[in-house]
Amino acid sequence: MSNERFGTGSFASDSDRSGDPRTNGKRDGGNERTTTHKLVGEGLAVGYPTTDEPVVECETVVLPEGEVTALVGPNGSGKSTLLKAMANQLSPADGRILLDGESVQTLDSKTLAQELGLLSQENESPGSLTVEDLAYHGRYPHRGFFDSLSDDDHAAVDRAIGLAGVEHLRDKEMSNLSGGQKQLAWIAMVLAQDTDLLLLDEPTTFLDLHHQLRVMEVVRTLNHEEGVTVGIVLHDIGQAARFADNLVAMKDGGLYDWGPPADVVTEELLADVFRVDASVDASVDGESATGPHIAPHRAIEE
Amino acid sequence: MASETASSPGTTRRERWLSRFDGSLFALCLGSLLVVVAGGLVQVSFGAFSMTLVEAWQAVFNPEVVFDSRAWNAFLFGGELPEMNERSLIVWNIRLPRVFVGILVGMNLAVSGAIFQAVTRNELASPFILGVSSGAGLMILVTLVVFSGLTAFLPLVAAVGGAVAFLVVYVIAWKNGTSPVRLVLAGVIVGTVFGSVQTALFFFADDIGVVQSAIAWTTGSLTGADWEQVRMALPWTVVAMSLALLGSRQLNVLLLGERTAKSLGMSVEKVRFALSGVAVLAAAASIAVAGIVGFVGLIVPHMVRNVVGSDYKNLVVGCIFAGPALMVAADVGARLALNPVQIPVGVVTGLVGGPYFLYLMRKQDRMGEI
Numbered sequence: 200m201s202n203e204r205f206g207t208g209s210f211a212s213d214s215d216r217s218g219d220p221r222t223n224g225k226r227d228g229g230n231e232r233t234t235t236h237k238l239v240g241e242g243l244a245v246g247y248p249t250t251d252e253p254v255v256e257c258e259t260v261v262l263p264e265g266e267v268t269a270l271v272g273p274n275g276s277g278k279s280t281l282l283k284a285m286a287n288q289l290s291p292a293d294g295r296i297l298l299d300g301e302s303v304q305t306l307d308s309k310t311l312a313q314e315l316g317l318l319s320q321e322n323e324s325p326g327s328l329t330v331e332d333l334a335y336h337g338r339y340p341h342r343g344f345f346d347s348l349s350d351d352d353h354a355a356v357d358r359a360i361g362l363a364g365v366e367h368l369r370d371k372e373m374s375n376l377s378g379g380q381k382q383l384a385w386i387a388m389v390l391a392q393d394t395d396l397l398l399l400d401e402p403t404t405f406l407d408l409h410h411q412l413r414v415m416e417v418v419r420t421l422n423h424e425e426g427v428t429v430g431i432v433l434h435d436i437g438q439a440a441r442f443a444d445n446l447v448a449m450k451d452g453g454l455y456d457w458g459p460p461a462d463v464v465t466e467e468l469l470a471d472v473f474r475v476d477a478s479v480d481a482s483v484d485g486e487s488a489t490g491p492h493i494a495p496h497r498a499i500e501e
Numbered sequence: 502m503a504s505e506t507a508s509s510p511g512t513t514r515r516e517r518w519l520s521r522f523d524g525s526l527f528a529l530c531l532g533s534l535l536v537v538v539a540g541g542l543v544q545v546s547f548g549a550f551s552m553t554l555v556e557a558w559q560a561v562f563n564p565e566v567v568f569d570s571r572a573w574n575a576f577l578f579g580g581e582l583p584e585m586n587e588r589s590l591i592v593w594n595i596r597l598p599r600v601f602v603g604i605l606v607g608m609n610l611a612v613s614g615a616i617f618q619a620v621t622r623n624e625l626a627s628p629f630i631l632g633v634s635s636g637a638g639l640m641i642l643v644t645l646v647v648f649s650g651l652t653a654f655l656p657l658v659a660a661v662g663g664a665v666a667f668l669v670v671y672v673i674a675w676k677n678g679t680s681p682v683r684l685v686l687a688g689v690i691v692g693t694v695f696g697s698v699q700t701a702l703f704f705f706a707d708d709i710g711v712v713q714s715a716i717a718w719t720t721g722s723l724t725g726a727d728w729e730q731v732r733m734a735l736p737w738t739v740v741a742m743s744l745a746l747l748g749s750r751q752l753n754v755l756l757l758g759e760r761t762a763k764s765l766g767m768s769v770e771k772v773r774f775a776l777s778g779v780a781v782l783a784a785a786a787s788i789a790v791a792g793i794v795g796f797v798g799l800i801v802p803h804m805v806r807n808v809v810g811s812d813y814k815n816l817v818v819g820c821i822f823a824g825p826a827l828m829v830a831a832d833v834g835a836r837l838a839l840n841p842v843q844i845p846v847g848v849v850t851g852l853v854g855g856p857y858f859l860y861l862m863r864k865q866d867r868m869g870e871i
Contacts, residue, residue, distance in 0.1 A: 248676075248677040286764065288760065288763060288764065308763070308766045308767065308768050309766035310766075311766060312764065312765050312766025313766070316764070317764035318764075319758075319760045319761060319764065322757070322758065322760075322761055323757075323758055324756070324757055324758075325756050325810075325811035326811070327810035327811050327812070328756075328811065328812070332812065333757075336753065336754055336757060336765065337765070339750075339754055339765040339766060339767065340765055340766035344747070345747070392765070
C-alpha cells in the first residue's frame with residue numbers, strides 16, 4: 200500500500216545504493232499528488248559540541264505525513280543523533296529541518312512541543328511520581344505559566360493513559376514499576392502532549408518481548424486511528440520491517456537507503472549495513488502481518 | 502479527541518484536587534506551626550528579664566499592642582513606637598522580632614535549598630552550593646577588615662557578594678549552555694578560591710572584636726535581630742516565596758531531566774537561571790539579616806521530601822513551614838543553652854543537622870539523586 204504512495208519502484212530497487220529520497224520526492228511531486236512530508240531535513244550536518252566533525256551528514260531525510268518511518272542501522276550509525284536533530288534537540292551545524300514547511304529552529308520551543316512529541320532513549324523521573332502525574336507533565340507545552348489544569352488537559356491525559364494501556368497503573372509510583380511499565384508510562388506522557396508528530400528514540404530497547412510488542416502496538420494504533428506521523432529509531436530491523444511504512448537505513452552517519460520495508464530489507468542491506476550474513480524470506484512480503492522474515496546466520500568478519 | 506472516560510469533569514477535578522491535598526503535608530505544616538509557636542513562647546519568656554509562660558503569653562497577645570496600628574507602623578515601617586507596658590515592650594520590641602527573623606530566615610533557606618536541589622538535580626545541593634555563601638563570606642571579611650567604614654552596609658554587601666559569586670559560577674559553568682554537574686563543579690571552584698582569600702583575610706584583622714563579628718556573620722547568628730531586620734527581609738521573602746510557589750511546576754518538569762524538559766518545550770536554560778535567581782534572592786535575604794546559616798537549606802528539603810514526596814507543589818509549601826520550625830527551635834538552643842552566653846545559631850543547626858544527615862545516609866540506600 201505504501202509502495203504506491205511513494206511512486207512505485209522509483210528508487211528502492213535501483214542498483215544505485217545512495218538512496219537519495221530528495222530526487223525521489225521531486226519525482227513524486229511532478230507525477231502525481233502524493234503524501235505531503237510532515238518533517239523534512241535538508242543538507243544536514245549534525246555534530247555534538249564536543250566533536251569537531253559532524254556525526255551525521257545527509258542530503259535529505261523525510262518523514263511522510265500519516266506514516267510510520269523507522270530509522271534503522273547498527274550502533275553508532277547516527278540514527279539517534281539524526282532523530283535528536285529532527286526534534287531540534289541538537290542544532291545542526293549545517294542544513295535545516297522543516298516541520299510542515301516551517302523551520303523548527305525558528306519555532307518557539309512551546310509551539311514546537313505542541314506539534315512534535317519526543318521520547319528520549321533513557322528517562323529518569325523522581326521515584327515518588329505517579330504515572331498520572333507524569334502524564335500531566337505532558338501537558339506542559341499547552342499550559343501558560345499561570346494556567347491551571349483545564350478540561351482539555353484532563354481529557355488529553357485520560358486519553359493518553361488509555362492509549363498507552365496504563366489505566367491500571369494510574370496511581371502507582373514510578374519507582375514501583377518494571378522497566379516495561381515505566382516505558383509505557385513515559386509513552387503516556389508524550390501522548391498527553393497530543394502532537395501530530397511523534398519521534399521515539401529506541402522505545403523498545405531493554406524491554407522484554409511482551410512490552411516491546413505493547414509499545415509497537417500503541418504506535419500502530421496511534422498511527423492508524425489518529426493519523427499521527429511517527430519517526431522511530433529501532434534496533435531490531437525485523438521489528439522495523441514489520442511495523443513501519445518506511446525504513447531509513449543508516450550507515451556511518453549517512454543515509455544508506457530509504458523506502459518501504461519490502462524494498463529496503465534485502466540480504467545485501469543486511470550484509471552492507473549490519474554486517475550480518477542473513478537470508479530474507481521473499482515469500483513473506485512486507486504486507487503480511489509479521490513483515491518480511493529475516494533469518495540471521497552469522498556476523499560477517501571485519 | 503476528547504475521551505469518554507473523562508466523565509463529569511466537574512466532580513473528577515474536585516476529587517483530583519482533594520487527592521492532591523495531601524494529608525501528610527497538612528500534618529507536617531501543623532506540626533511545624535506548633536514547633537514555631539512553642540519555640541517562640543519559650544524565646545519570649547526566658548532571658549535576662551524572666552517572666553512566666555502565662556505572663557509572656559499575656560504580653561504577646563496584649564490587645565493594646567496587637568490591635569494598635571501605631572505599634573505595627575513602628576514595627577513594620579520604622580515609625581515612632583507608642584507607649585506600652587514594660588513586659589510588652591520587652592516581648593514585642595526585643596524578643597519577638599528575633600523569632601520573626603528566625604521564621605523568615607528559615608523559610609528562605611529551606612525554599613532556596615529545595616530550588617537548588619531541583620536545579621542541580623542533586624539532593625545534596627544547598628542554598629550555598631553555587632558560590633553564594635563563599636561570595637557573601639568573602640565580602641563580609643573584606644568589609645570588616647579592609648573597608649571598615651562600610652560596616653553599616655554589611656547586610657547589603659553580603660547579599661550582593663553572594664549574588665555576584667553566583668553569577669561568576671554561572672559564567673564559569675557556561676559552555677554551550679550549562680549542566681547540573683558543571684554548575685556544582687564551578688561552585689566548588691569558586692568556593693575554594695573565595696574561601697582561601699577569606700581565610701587569608703582573617704590574618705589582617707587587627708582586633709578580636711572584628712574576628713568575632715566576622716565569625717558571627719560567617720556562621721550565622723540571630724543575636725541582636727530587630728524589627729529593622731524584619732523590615733529588611735520581609736519584602737524579599739514575600740517575593741521569593743511567591744515566585745517559588747509559582748515556579749513549582751517548572752521545578753517538577755526540571756526533575757524529569759534536561760532532555761525531557763526541553764522536549765516538552767521548556768527553555769531549560771532560561772528557566773534554570775530564573776529559578777536559581779529566585780533561590781539566590783531567598784538566600785541573600787537570609788544572609789543579609791542572619792549571616793550564613795548552614796545546614797538548614799540542606800536538611801529541611803530532605804526532611805520534607807521524606808514526608809510529602811518529591812512533588813514540588815507540596816515540597817515548597819512544606820519547606821515554608823518546616824524551615825521556620827527548625828530555625829526557631831535551633832535559635833532557642835543558641836540563645837538559651839549556654840545562658841547568658843549566646844552562640845551563633847549556625848553552630849546549633851550544624852550540630853543538629855550533621856547527625857540527622859548521618860541518620861539519613863545510614864537509612865537510605867540511595868542518596869544523591871532526587
